[in-house]
Amino acid sequence: QKEVEQNSGPLSVPEGAIASLNCTYSDRGSQSFFWYRQYSGKSPELIMSIYSNGDKEDGRFTAQLNKASQYVSLLIRDSQPSDSATYLCAGLDNYGQNFVFGPGTRLSVLP
């Protein structure tokens, strides 16, 4: 069964620090990966997508993909209390048909 795994947390970081969120996946055929942020009681919001090995930066967010290690991460620089949420990692298979979401990591940024 194809799986995406994340540490459920909570991950607590002080305001201004770098938050590092990690995700591993079992389907070596997965080519596309996504990070979503979900506030309590709300639906997920797309933050980043990454398709190639390496880093992709967007503002305070950097996604990193290592297909050899089947590992995806999200770094949040200068973390703010408003970043406190659950972060969902998702992978899409090579056929573009099957999305698999991880269980999410709860991030708490302490003022």
Next chain:
Amino acid sequence: GAVVSQHPSRVICKSGTSVKIECRSLDFQATTMFWYRQFPKQSLMLMATSNEGSKATYEQGVEKDKFLINHASLTLSTLTVTSAHPEDSSFYICSAIPINNSYEQYFGPGTRLTVT
């Protein structure tokens, strides 16, 4: 861009009744929409994949006769929870993939269903 709406945002119904939830892509066309369910403090659970003009594909364990999905146009998919029971109370979320972007899912705001 890439806005998805859901209606209603919140609904309370009596046990045994049916509830219809609409999911619309407002500024793009979507051949594929997804329906998810999320219980409190749990992760997203995919219920079904809805393709415009064809039958939905349901995940294992999801009753297709209970959760009716219709994807009648490139901007609208509906989920009908038939003969709802209290255990169907949950947060139902749809998502859509734009036609010109095969990979990124955009989520609606969700519908909170409470069955009494």
